Amino acid sequence: MAVKTLKIDDQLISARGDETILEAAAASGIHIPTLCNLQGVSLWGACRLCLVEVSGSSKLVAACVTPVAEGMVVQTQTKRLKHYRRMIVELLFAEGNHICSVCVSNHHCELQDLAIEMGIDHVRFTYQFPDRSVDISHPQFGVDHNRCVLCTRCIRVCDEIEGAHTWDMAGRGRNSRVITDLNQPWGEAESCTACGKCVNACPTGAIFRRGSTVAEMEHDRSQLEFISTARTRREWVQK
Amino acid sequence: MAKLKLATVWLGGCSGCHMSFLDLDEWLFELAHQVDLVYSPFMDAKQYPQEVDVALVEGAIANTDHWEMIHQVRDCTQYLIAFGDCAVTGNVTALRNILGTAEGVLERSYINLADLVPQIPAEEAIVPPLLDWVKPVHTVVPVDLYLPGCPPSPSRIKFVLEALLQGKRPQLEGRDQIKFG
Numbered sequence: 001m002a003v004k005t006l007k008i009d010d011q012l013i014s015a016r017g018d019e020t021i022l023e024a025a026a027a028s029g030i031h032i033p034t035l036c037n038l039q040g041v042s043l044w045g046a047c048r049l050c051l052v053e054v055s056g057s058s059k060l061v062a063a064c065v066t067p068v069a070e071g072m073v074v075q076t077q078t079k080r081l082k083h084y085r086r087m088i089v090e091l092l093f094a095e096g097n098h099i100c101s102v103c104v105s106n107h108h109c110e111l112q113d114l115a116i117e118m119g120i121d122h123v124r125f126t127y128q129f130p131d132r133s134v135d136i137s138h139p140q141f142g143v144d145h146n147r148c149v150l151c152t153r154c155i156r157v158c159d160e161i162e163g164a165h166t167w168d169m170a171g172r173g174r175n176s177r178v179i180t181d182l183n184q185p186w187g188e189a190e191s192c193t194a195c196g197k198c199v200n201a202c203p204t205g206a207i208f209r210r211g212s213t214v215a216e217m218e219h220d221r222s223q224l225e226f227i228s229t230a231r232t233r234r235e236w237v238q239k
Numbered sequence: 240m241a242k243l244k245l246a247t248v249w250l251g252g253c254s255g256c257h258m259s260f261l262d263l264d265e266w267l268f269e270l271a272h273q274v275d276l277v278y279s280p281f282m283d284a285k286q287y288p289q290e291v292d293v294a295l296v297e298g299a300i301a302n303t304d305h306w307e308m309i310h311q312v313r314d315c316t317q318y319l320i321a322f323g324d325c326a327v328t329g330n331v332t333a334l335r336n337i338l339g340t341a342e343g344v345l346e347r348s349y350i351n352l353a354d355l356v357p358q359i360p361a362e363e364a365i366v367p368p369l370l371d372w373v374k375p376v377h378t379v380v381p382v383d384l385y386l387p388g389c390p391p392s393p394s395r396i397k398f399v400l401e402a403l404l405q406g407k408r409p410q411l412e413g414r415d416q417i418k419f420g
Contacts, residue, residue, distance in 0.1 A: 122375070
């Protein structure tokens with residue numbers, strides 16, 4: 001694979017030709033905020049938090065799905081980008097019912113971490129307070145749609161790592177929601193293997209272990225990364 | 240130099256922020272030397288004073304009394320602090336917004352979930368009427384500083400008050416100072 005040379009935040013770096021801007025930046029210690037991105041599963045480019053500026057283009061591009069190119073000049077921390085990133089996080093808070101103080105993932109939440117990173121001390125947009133449901137029909141887990149940010153991580157881990165494809169997306173726009181099987185209660189979804197990968201993949205408190213109280217729900221991403229890496233390297237195939 | 244006139248106000252919240260204020264423990268003695276507490280649930284003042292330097296406002300705007308009070312507080316206060324998550328985001332107080340209007344909330348509480356005599360209290364001038372929509376403070380009047388947290392820790396409260404006592408504008412940043420919840 002040919003090596004590409006590019007500049008990210010005035011830092012000259014080399015990257016493999018098949019790498020994305022996000023991967024190349026991370027390898028050089030440059031932090032770009034993400035939310036829908038999850039190590040070990042396919043790229044989605046839905047949350048737009050990793051938007052960056054590429055010289056020569058007036059459009060902002062998502063660093064997670066944009067491949068590096070020779071001579072590319074990328075800016076990741078401009079005033080314009082910070083403005084939009086903060087706006088995205090504030091809009092996520094305004095759209096759902098994210099009440100941190102009564103959330104199982106309080107202190108262990110990527111949305112909360114992003115808000116802190118962006119210095120969000122209040123939300124400028126009108127809270128929508130949508131009427132969303134909570135499904136605790138599953139004996140081990142629950143899904144609280146009030147806290148879902150539609151990152152689709154649960155859908156991707158379930159399909160790509162577990163191979164069950166219990167999760168999917170239904171509805172459009174503000175009515176979008178994740179569903180199990182063909183919109184059946186999770187407890188009745190026959191394809192679910194109760195592996196808990198979706199629980200570990202969820203960035204917020206939307207998917208949780210039943211019985212977890214406020215701030216108890218921790219996510220173990222390393223479990224997902226371990227399986228995905230082992231599969232890529234075919235570590236479990238007898239040689 | 241004149242002492243700083245400090246007020247603390249309790250609107251639609253659980254008083255947890257005020258309890259956290261009390262958790263300042265012995266620093267309260269130092270504070271007492273440097274401020275005049277002119278209005279607070281901790282003292283017996285009936286009227287909000289005309290000239291207040293700093294007000295810590297706990298709670299969201301949930302009923303008509305809160306609505307009138309917050310306007311009075313804003314009119315008479317130099318530096319208004321949204322004190323805690325209910326004031327900043329609506330928090331638990333605003334969870335009732337999911338039920339729609341005030342009527343929907345009252346029906347749910349007093350009719351649908353009633354064990355005995357289901358009826359909505361109708362006596363006037365005893366309990367202030369609920370607003371249809373619980374609002375964070377900054378959506379009703381301008382706010383000078385947001386102090387999130389449920390409740391904000393005593394160290395956060397102290398950080399803000401110490402800065403104001405030194406005539407500085409507090410700059411909150413990082414997990415210790417601006418986290419919701």
